Amino acid sequence: MTQSFSFDATDLNIVEQLRLNGRANNQQIAEKLGLTATTVSTRIKRMEDANQLRVVAVSDFSAHGFNVLLRISVEVDGRPASDVAHELADLPEVFAVHIVTGRYDIDMLVALHDFEDLAHFLLDRLSEIHGIRSLTPAIVVDICSYQFDVAPIEAKE
Known part of the structure; x- marks a missing residue:
């Protein structure tokens, strides 16, 4: 509690x-x-x-051989978006999954070792997940900000 x-x-x-x-x-x-x-x-x-603090280690993607980052927007059909999102979150390449409002139902962030992994991930791994109507992948070309301490915390006076 x-x-x-x-x-x-x-x-x-x-x-x-x-x-x-x-x-x-x-x-x-x-x-x-x-x-x-x-x-x-x-x-x-x-x-x-109180679940207000968690101290974690953060590692660098490229230091672990992940040289391709993708943002993929997912449109879902015939299945609850939350079910699809949970199944996507189980994939080891996926490090963030968000159910969103707007044109797409899910946004996710994916880390791959190199571009040779891209076709296999998009065509083979994601095709195993039922309920995906469409995918819109975007390759991350530059990271301008990558922060983990973004939760705004204010002291109570």
């Missing part, structure tokens, strides 16, 4: 320190903020328990 939670200035400062260095331990964060390690630990645990 999610607890009720409000961020204060100390929580925001702890989150900021984790954004700057996700490997920082509680003692290092405490020293930078003038707190005790116990206070930092307690607050991080409270934020995690």
Whole structure:
């Protein structure tokens, strides 16, 4: 069960320190903020328990040999979009799936090792999923912004 939670200035400062260095331990964060390690630990645990904070590792696509990124818009027919979306999300090449409004029902982001994988993914892998009426793939040619700390967090006064 999610607890009720409000961020204060100390929580925001702890989150900021984790954004700057996700490997920082509680003692290092405490020293930078003038707190005790116990206070930092307690607050991080409270934020995690309230599902307001999750510390994760992020890796670079190209460092792992993924050199092709695609955005694919999917139009669904004859099946609930949520069912198709969940099946798409199970594909290892797919790293994000969103049910959206507008002309398409689903948008997804796909990482492939190289262009030789493109035809196999589009024609073979996706053809196994029933309910896809049409696909509109777009190759990502440049990444202008790639942020994971985008959730706006405000302290309660």
